[in-house]
Amino acid sequence: PPTGSPTGNRDQAFWGSCADSNTLNIAANAAILRSDFGQVTPENSMKWDALESSRGNFNFAGADTLVNWAVSNGKLIRGHTLVWHSQLPGWVNNINDRNTLTSVIQNHISVVAGRYAGRLYGTFHVSAFGITINFTLFTAWDVVNEIFNEDGSLRSSVFSRVLGESFVTIAFQAARAADPTSVLYINDYNLDSNNAKVQGMVNLVRRVNANSQIIDALGTQMHLSAGGAGGAQAALTALASLGLEVAITELDIVGASANDYTTVLRACLNTPLCVGITSWGVADVNSWRASSNPLLFDNNYRAKAAYTALINAL
Numbered sequence: 001p002p003t004g005s006p007t008g009n010r011d012q013a014f015w016g017s018c019a020d021s022n023t024l025n026i027a028a029n030a031a032i033l034r035s036d037f038g039q040v041t042p043e044n045s046m047k048w049d050a051l052e053s054s055r056g057n058f059n060f061a062g063a064d065t066l067v068n069w070a071v072s073n074g075k076l077i078r079g080h081t082l083v084w085h086s087q088l089p090g091w092v093n094n095i096n097d098r099n100t101l102t103s104v105i106q107n108h109i110s111v112v113a114g115r116y117a118g119r120l121y122g123t124f125h126v127s128a129f130g131i132t133i134n135f136t137l138f139t140a141w142d143v144v145n146e147i148f149n150e151d152g153s154l155r156s157s158v159f160s161r162v163l164g165e166s167f168v169t170i171a172f173q174a175a176r177a178a179d180p181t182s183v184l185y186i187n188d189y190n191l192d193s194n195n196a197k198v199q200g201m202v203n204l205v206r207r208v209n210a211n212s213q214i215i216d217a218l219g220t221q222m223h224l225s226a227g228g229a230g231g232a233q234a235a236l237t238a239l240a241s242l243g244l245e246v247a248i249t250e251l252d253i254v255g256a257s258a259n260d261y262t263t264v265l266r267a268c269l270n271t272p273l274c275v276g277i278t279s280w281g282v283a284d285v286n287s288w289r290a291s292s293n294p295l296l297f298d299n300n301y302r303a304k305a306a307y308t309a310l311i312n313a314l
């Protein structure tokens, strides 16, 4: 496995970051990704509008750039994201019949997840037993993203309006068929304490998985504000209550103190089913919340106090 990851006590993929060609092209940024992070998540390049802006016409240029960078640099990938109401092209938003939308979802997922499925990260030979273990590049896919309202009910979107809750099962089954080895996630934001939205997600996963495991794992984005990490442990404990894997998938903390970051790290480490944390970027200057200093490296790519505190917390 590659070296790196500030928290390599579990495995090298424990701490990841989002990336894409715009940030990979900044040498100082790429150097930090190489030395300090074990996995990458495409920030925008695998969203529906980037990949299939008109029906059946796929453009993988940006996505492949990220994938090829990960292969060359020995990083794993969390796929993000297959079904999301945002960054969704208008032609999908305008579909109003069940059969069309079902086959559009199935085709999109089959083409996108299928493209990278089974792509190898590495192999491990056990010569004494004559066996080879293959590790695949994609550890996970965020299959559905942000499908809940704050009260835990299903958000109104083209998917829920046309298909009701069934779009969730349709999407996960298509993802399983396309990529049988990735861990399939349901992902959302404001799952930062044991609140109604957390309960809504847990209840939906329990319903969908009643007869067989359709959804493998629950992701909490954790776009936090200073002082807002206090509920992280309760959130992770509640999300993990079904016995499925959980992860923090898009961590950033507006105006964070070092203590906010260590609180989040400890919450994950204290949750046996929490497999890792992904920062939503490396340096403040490139963050989608750039003006608020939310990340572990500053505008000049220097490690901040929060970074040092994380290392010391281990």
Ligand code: XIL
Binding pocket: 043, 044, 145, 189, 221, 250, 288
């Ligand atoms: C954000 C990206 O960081 C921005 O570059 C883009 O303009 C908008 O999307 N929840 C998600 C992520 O699941 O995909 C979003 O990423 C942030 C909120």
